[in-house]
Amino acid sequence: MKRMGLAERITQFLPVETMLPAVGQGALGLQIRKDDVDLAKACAGLNDATTAAEVTAERAFSPGAGRRMPSADCGTGKTG
Secondary structure (H helix, E strand, O other), X not given: OOOOOOXXXXXXOOXXXXXXXXXXXXXXXXXXXXXXXXXXXXXXXXXXXXHHHHHHXXXXXXXXXXXXXXOEOOOOOOOO
């Protein structure tokens, strides 16, 4: 909402202590052809390493989530 300039429409923030998001929620995935080197180079700058690591961890922690069972998880990039 903030990035779209619609922050004034936000009526409530839900902290993760109140409601966990679904696994991978909020992450955008791009799929390209394996042999399209030019497109891979063009898209490389779009990858966020922290987000990729968090989503990978969320999916590893909750196998099968989104397919057969509801699951919530929130990777934070923090350890400990």
